[in-house]
Amino acid sequence: MSVAQRHKAETREIAEPLCRLEDLVDGRSRGFDPLGEGRDTMFVVRRGAAVHAWRNHCPHYDRARMAWKKDEFLDPSGERIMCFAHGALFDIASGECVLGPCLGQSLTPVEIELRDGLVRVRGKYAPGFRR
Amino acid sequence: MRIIGPDELIFGVDDLDACRAFLVDYGLDEVDRTEGGASYHALDGTGITIRKRSDPSLPRPLPTASMLRKTIYGVEDQETLEEIAAELGKDRDIIREADGSLSCRDDLDFALGFRVTTRRKLDLPAEMINSPGAKPGRPANVLGANQDAEAKPRTLSHIVYFVPDMERLTKFYIERLKFVITDKFTNTGPFLRPQSNFDHHVLFMIQTPAYMQGLEHLAFHMQGPTELMLAGSRMVKKGYESFWGPGRHKFGSNWFWYFNSPLGTHVEYDADMDLHDGAWTERETPMSAEAAQLFLFENVEKWAPGGPPPGKQG
Ligand code: FES
Ligand SMILES: [Fe+2]
Numbered sequence: 274m275s276v277a278q279r280h281k282a283e284t285r286e287i288a289e290p291l292c293r294l295e296d297l298v299d300g301r302s303r304g305f306d307p308l309g310e311g312r313d314t315m316f317v318v319r320r321g322a323a324v325h326a327w328r329n330h331c332p333h334y335d336r337a338r339m340a341w342k343k344d345e346f347l348d349p350s351g352e353r354i355m356c357f358a359h360g361a362l363f364d365i366a367s368g369e370c371v372l373g374p375c376l377g378q379s380l381t382p383v384e385i386e387l388r389d390g391l392v393r394v395r396g397k398y399a400p401g402f403r404r
Numbered sequence: 405m406r407i408i409g410p411d412e413l414i415f416g417v418d419d420l421d422a423c424r425a426f427l428v429d430y431g432l433d434e435v436d437r438t439e440g441g442a443s444y445h446a447l448d449g450t451g452i453t454i455r456k457r458s459d460p461s462l463p464r465p466l467p468t469a470s471m472l473r474k475t476i477y478g479v480e481d482q483e484t485l486e487e488i489a490a491e492l493g494k495d496r497d498i499i500r501e502a503d504g505s506l507s508c509r510d511d512l513d514f515a516l517g518f519r520v521t522t523r524r525k526l527d528l529p530a531e532m533i534n535s536p537g538a539k540p541g542r543p544a545n546v547l548g549a550n551q552d553a554e555a556k557p558r559t560l561s562h563i564v565y566f567v568p569d570m571e572r573l574t575k576f577y578i579e580r581l582k583f584v585i586t587d588k589f590t591n592t593g594p595f596l597r598p599q600s601n602f603d604h605h606v607l608f609m610i611q612t613p614a615y616m617q618g619l620e621h622l623a624f625h626m627q628g629p630t631e632l633m634l635a636g637s638r639m640v641k642k643g644y645e646s647f648w649g650p651g652r653h654k655f656g657s658n659w660f661w662y663f664n665s666p667l668g669t670h671v672e673y674d675a676d677m678d679l680h681d682g683a684w685t686e687r688e689t690p691m692s693a694e695a696a697q698l699f700l701f702e703n704v705e706k707w708a709p710g711g712p713p714p715g716k717q718g
Pocket of ligand 1: 331332333334356357358360373
């Protein structure tokens with residue numbers, strides 16, 4: 274994908290499902306790039322039948338990316354979402370920062386829908402790339 | 405006071421394996437590995453030590469998310485160490501460790517250590533470039549673009565703290581440890597260097613609320629911009645998260661590339677930092693994106709003109 278194309282990413286509905294529920298490992302996180310921006314701009318955490326979806330933006334810095342490696346958004350215990358920029362910890366279900374530089378602030382949710390074993394983004398999805 | 409700069413940073417972490425994988429891929433050499441952790445060295449022997457968070461030998465943690473447990477500065481000789489002990493001993497407890505080093509806390513409770521430096525003197529070539537009008541940096545038939553070149557961090561360069569009281573901590577490092585301000589972002593913080601180091605900064609501070617106190621980033625010096633780009637590109641290829649860069653800072657002039665890390669701090673590659681001595685007069689400017697970087701590239705997938713036409717592949 275060229276740079277020109279990437280910067281054309283526009284807010285739109287995502288027709289394709291993100292993945293199948295069964296593709297998600299229970300207790301793990303996974304990043305997605307629904308607009309093909311060349312970066313994961315959101316991530317999901319599966320816990321049993323529930324899937325929690327958040328934008329890959331730490332509230333501490335403007336549009337800060339959170340993982341330390343592709344798909345790694347959880348702290349070592351797997352009990353919290355962690356921003357590996359400065360170690361902020363977030364509640365997986367509520368998105369609230371419970372320790373760290375953005376204490377009390379929250380992650381931005383992505384509305385998703387689980388239907389027929391598929392995980393889909395609901396409604397319009399905005400680009401997440403820094404520029 | 406003949407302090408050189410950070411010799412070693414000690415972290416208390418939960419996931420030793422993740423940290424190990426990251427630090428080795430970053431280019432540091434693993435030494436002294438045990439059940440409870442290991443050290444990771446740059447070419448001159450400066451580096452990072454990781455231990456289990458619960459390790460009782462570690463200084464107590466800050467009450468924040470920071471995993472940094474201690475910053476150990478290298479000094480030139482025993483005399484300097486005694487000078488520090490005498491100065492800081494005036495108003496705080498100084499512990500003399502079995503290895504001869506000193507331990508204490510600074511005025512904002514960061515754990516500090518001082519030791520006669522264990523860094524080795526490096527004797528290595530600079531990045532060689534060819535420039536019209538100048539004597540060639542590389543002789544004929546010596547290539548500049550070597551995909552397989554080693555790109556290893558040479559030495560621990562600098563650290564950046566989030567601090568709840570920048571004035572107070574600046575005063576501590578200047579008045580008690582004789583650091584010098586090279587430049588300053590108004591209301592954000594100063595760039596500091598100790599007296600036995602001409603690097604633009606070994607310590608920078610960012611004023612924040614108290615619940616943020618900790619380490620913003622740490623950085624190692626690379627040979628030059630080309631090695632920085634090589635090392636950073638390799639990290640991206642391995643799936644690590646580029647946070648900011650590559651680019652070049654204005655203050656300090658250093659090239660930079662920052663990565664997220666399982667140590668809960670940014671780990672930066674830097675290269676070609678300005679040197680300053682006593683003849684330098686500090687500059688001051690408000691912090692802004694414009695002031696922070698001379699230029700910035702974003703890492704995107706590789707592309708070449710003449711490749712598949714736009715729209716050909718998804
Ligand atoms: S950017 Fe996430 S903790 Fe700082
Ligand atoms: Fe830096």
